[in-house]
Amino acid sequence: xxxxxxxxxxxxxxxxxxxxxxxxxxxxxxxxxxxxxxxxxxxxxxxxxxxxxxxxxxxxxxxxxxxxxxxxxxxxxxxxxxxxxxxxxxxxxxxxxxxxxxxxxxxxxxxxxxxxxxxxxxxxxxxxxxxxxxxxxxxxxxxxxxxxxxxxxxxxxxxxxxxxxxxxxxxxxxxxxxxxxxxxxxxxxxxxxxxxxxxxxxxxxxxxxxxxxxxxxxxxxxxxxxxxxxxxxxxxxxxxxxxxxxxxxxxxxxxxxxxxxxxxxxxxxxxxxxxxxxxxxxxxxxxxxxxxxxxxxxxxxxxxxxxxxxxxxxxxxxxxxxxxxxxxxxxxxxxxxxxxxxxxxxxxxxxxxxxxxxxxxxxxxxxxxxxxxxxxxxxxxxxxxxxxxxxxxxxxxxxxxxxxxxxxxxxxxxxxxxxxxxxxxxxxxxxxxxxxxxxxxxxxxxxxxxxxxxxxxxxxxxxxxxxxxxxxxxxxxxxxxxxxxxxxxxxxxxxxxxxxxxxxxxxxxxxxxxxxxxxxxxxxxxxxxxxxxxxxxxxxxxxxxxxxxxxxxxxxxxxxxxxxxxxxxxxxxxxxxxxxxxxxxxxxxxxxxxxxxxxxxxxxxxxxxxxxxxxxxxxxxxxxxxxxxxxxxxxxxxxxxxxxxxxxxxxxxxxxxxxxxxxxxxxxxxxxxxxxxxxxxxxxxxxxxxxxxxxxxxxxxxxxxxxxxxxxxxxxxxxxxxxxxxxxxxxxxxxxxxxxxxxxxxxxxxxxxxxxxxxxxxxxxxxxxxxxxxxxxxxxxxxxxxxxxxxxxxxxxxxxxxxxxxxxxxxxxxxxxxxxxxxxxxxxxxxxxxxxxx
Numbered sequence: 143x144x145x146x147x148x149x150x151x152x153x154x155x156x157x158x159x160x161x162x163x164x165x166x167x168x169x170x171x172x173x174x175x176x177x178x179x180x181x182x183x184x185x186x187x188x189x190x191x192x193x194x195x196x197x198x199x200x201x202x203x204x205x206x207x208x209x210x211x212x213x214x215x216x217x218x219x220x221x222x223x224x225x226x227x228x229x230x231x232x233x234x235x236x237x238x239x240x241x242x243x244x245x246x247x248x249x250x251x252x253x254x255x256x257x258x259x260x261x262x263x264x265x266x267x268x269x270x271x272x273x274x275x276x277x278x279x280x281x282x283x284x285x286x287x288x289x290x291x292x293x294x295x296x297x298x299x300x301x302x303x304x305x306x307x308x309x310x311x312x313x314x315x316x317x318x319x320x321x322x323x324x325x326x327x328x329x330x331x332x333x334x335x336x337x338x339x340x341x342x343x344x345x346x347x348x349x350x351x352x353x354x355x356x357x358x359x360x361x362x363x364x365x366x367x368x369x370x371x372x373x374x375x376x377x378x379x380x381x382x383x384x385x386x387x388x389x390x391x392x393x394x395x396x397x398x399x400x401x402x403x404x405x406x407x408x409x410x411x412x413x414x415x416x417x418x419x420x421x422x423x424x425x426x427x428x429x430x431x432x433x434x435x436x437x438x439x440x441x442x443x444x445x446x447x448x449x450x451x452x453x454x455x456x457x458x459x460x461x462x463x464x465x466x467x468x469x470x471x472x473x474x475x476x477x478x479x480x481x482x483x484x485x486x487x488x489x490x491x492x493x494x495x496x497x498x499x500x501x502x503x504x505x506x507x508x509x510x511x512x513x514x515x516x517x518x519x520x521x522x523x524x525x526x527x528x529x530x531x532x533x534x535x536x537x538x539x540x541x542x543x544x545x546x547x548x549x550x551x552x553x554x555x556x557x558x559x560x561x562x563x564x565x566x567x568x569x570x571x572x573x574x575x576x577x578x579x580x581x582x583x584x585x586x587x588x589x590x591x592x593x594x595x596x597x598x599x600x601x602x603x604x605x606x607x608x609x610x611x612x613x614x615x616x617x618x619x620x621x622x623x624x625x626x627x628x629x630x631x632x633x634x635x636x637x638x639x640x641x642x643x644x645x646x647x648x649x650x651x652x653x654x655x656x657x658x659x660x661x662x663x664x665x666x667x668x669x670x671x672x673x674x675x676x677x678x679x680x681x682x683x684x685x686x687x688x689x690x691x692x693x694x695x696x697x698x699x700x701x702x703x704x705x706x707x708x709x710x711x712x713x714x715x716x717x718x719x720x721x722x723x724x725x726x727x728x729x730x731x732x733x734x735x736x737x738x739x740x741x742x743x744x745x746x747x748x749x750x751x752x753x754x755x756x757x758x759x760x761x762x763x764x765x766x767x768x769x770x771x772x773x774x775x776x777x778x779x780x781x782x783x784x785x786x787x788x789x790x791x792x793x794x795x796x797x798x799x800x801x802x803x804x805x806x807x808x809x810x811x812x813x814x815x816x817x818x819x820x821x822x823x824x825x826x827x828x829x830x831x832x833x834x835x836x837x838x839x840x841x842x843x844x845x846x847x848x849x850x851x852x853x854x855x856x857x858x859x860x861x862x863x864x865x866x867x868x869x870x871x872x873x874x875x876x877x878x879x880x881x882x883x884x885x886x887x888x889x890x891x892x893x894x895x896x897x898x899x900x901x902x903x904x905x906x907x908x909x910x911x912x913x914x915x916x917x918x919x920x921x922x923x924x925x926x927x928x929x930x931x932x933x934x935x936x937x938x939x940x941x942x943x944x945x946x947x948x949x950x951x952x953x954x955x956x957x958x959x960x961x962x963x964x965x966x967x968x969x970x971x972x973x974x975x976x977x978x979x980x
Contacts (some may be wrong), residue, residue, distance in 0.1 A: 829885025
């Protein structure tokens with residue numbers, strides 16, 4: 143909400159009259175004609191911007207005033223640039239003629255002016271015209287225009303490409319690729335005169351140009367990169383920085399795998415370059431002052447490459463140089479962070495060029511392997527290791543085989559074969575093993591790692607089969623920050639569900655709140671020394687530090703699957719974590735578990751056989767009593783179990799016979815009526831519905847009788863006494879489901895009909911005497927009695943009862959509209975012909 147003063151100003155701006163606005167335009171025009179633009183001018187510009195933006199109507203400025211604002215875009219004061227661009231954005235979109243006028247009359251291109259042109263472009267033609275203007279600036283020599291006009295060109299061009307990459311022609315793409323090569327590889331190696339412009343580089347004033355330096359203070363012996371420092375910087379050095387910042391976007395947008403040159407020939411060319419070390423014929427740019435690289439110089443054969451391939455080669459050299467520079471000890475912490483950021487971008491670019499040209503994999507892998515070996519033990523470089531993992535994933539064993547095939551012929555000629563061994567296993571141990579274990583509380587790493595998994599899920603499932611073993615570790619991200627990660631795991635969880643991991647994964651999902659609590663305890667244990675007194679006693683924290691319970695917590699914090707399905711002393715763990723039930727992280731985590739369980743069961747039914755599904759039913763029945771004591775969580779888990787128990791039994795009715803002993807044991811416990819109402823109701827329903835010869839030929843009379851007796855005992859017990867102390871009366875749906883199940887079973891074994899009929903008649907007699915202790919609501923009692931009378935009436939005709947209570951499949955799912963033996967199809971066709979015109 144705006145303050146009262148702000149609302150008053152906005153109201154005044156909206157209600158300004160046209161005559162007053164024209165007078166204001168005239169006063170502002172006189173101010174802008176003056177040479178000295180003081181505070182009054184700035185205030186007037188701010189007021190005009192408020193007037194234009196406060197109303198939903200778009201206004202048109204007088205033409206002369208618009209021209210003044212265009213000229214103001216080139217003002218040396220950035221405040222004037224910002225205000226003039228903001229004002230022009232609020233006016234009507236420029237016509238094609240006006241757009242060309244503004245482009246031709248921009249004294250110097252800056253980010254505000256170019257951003258205005260981009261926002262005012264209304265068609266691809268306007269964007270193409272803007273690109274032409276930008277590229278015209280690139281073609282001009284430094285002496286032909288302002289010395290800093292090019293510095294804003296590439297960022298704006300990159301922004302244009304994001305919105306409309308097709309607005310560049312083939313010749314324009316070639317031009318940009320050539321210029322990028324010049325700026326990346328052949329920028330000046332001498333520091334500029336004067337004070338640094340800021341940004342990446344800072345330093346004191348220097349009067350004499352000196353060579354550029356490395357981050358550790360030593361003089362650079364190679365070409366300029368973004369990791370070089372100095373006291374002042376030239377325009378081509380700044381263009382080097384901008385070129386690197388947009389290089390990956392450019393490669394991904396316009397480059398593709400070159401199929402004109404065979405991979406083996408490219409490999410042979412690259413190896414001949416590396417063996418020749420011909421520095422005398424270096425490919426010099428047409429830019430004056432270029433230097434020869436002493437690290438990654440190439441032979442004159444690179445001049446024969448097309449522009450796209452030449453840019454890939456120079457990008458490769460530039461990234462190799464950055465990786466070498468990142469090994470230097472920086473004097474400032476900010477420079478260390480810059481090294482990490484540049485490493486991430488460099489590895490991503492190397493991955494990009496290797497995807498485009500497989501022959502570069504041979505030259506890149508040793509460097510990437512050495513970089514991984516240097517950084518894998520340092521957690522501070524975790525975010526750098528993810529692009530390395532992406533490189534290994536894209537160019538691991540599969541790509542190496544292709545390159546080795548091309549290298550075989552070269553080996554016969556040169557007798558040299560130095561292909562680096564590719565050991566991907568260590569990479570995945572770090573990424574999937576160490577990162578979640580030690581950095582589970584790093585939100586940025588969690589986001590990037592999960593994004594890496596989502597973007598590469600198909601490749602990971604194919605090339606990293608051990609990925610599914612690490613699901614206990616990956617779930618730590620979800621347990622620590624559930625609201626932010628739940629969407630990622632909804633997408634990732636199906637890939638973790640296999641026939642080998644299903645049972646353990648189900649237990650792990652149910653124990654996810656325990657994992658969340660354990661991670662909180664682990665974090666607190668490191669933050670709070672044992673000897674330091676705390677405000678209140680944490681029983682769970684003491685238990686976490688107690689060696690007697692260490693095994694329980696270590697299992698919850700395990701890195702890989704396979705050490706067991708669940709904990710034998712699970713109830714003990716829940717008792718130790720009882721105070722964690724109201725911790726925010728734990729309660730948030732508990733809310734996500736039902737969502738993931740739905741995903742789990744939706745996936746498992748597509749891959750599991752009946753044996754595995756039977757095991758999962760046992761887990762559901764067992765774990766319904768072994769959950770962390772969060773009432774809302776327990777209720778939701780029972781609801782999910784109920785839903786998918788019905789689904790599994792409907793897909794495979796024989797599961798009821800296979801697991802009849804466990805289901806009867808669960809349904810025969812009266813305590814479950816009061817503590818697990820939802821799940822108990824559905825277990826009773828599936829017993830009554832699918833315990834039938836029509837569903838499984840193994841269903842015997844003795845099995846039906848034993849089930850009938852178990853349910854009969856429970857129904858008699860709950861309707862003959864008051865509920866236990868502290869419990870509420872059983873829900874009407876529980877009693878109705880029990881009566882229906884007994885009636886269904888009796889209809890299949892007629893010897894049981896007298897027993898259920900006797901109970902139903904007694905039930906009607908008991909309720910006539912008044913209120914009963916097991917039902918507190920009169921309407922519910924009437925509904926129960928009505929249902930009992932309906933079942934009693936049906937059982938008087940056993941044949942009818944079986945048809946009604948257990949109808950055949952063709953009655954349950956009728957398709958009469960397709961059956962040509964009945965009159966309905968004929969009637970439908972007749973009605974269709976009458977309602978549709980011929």
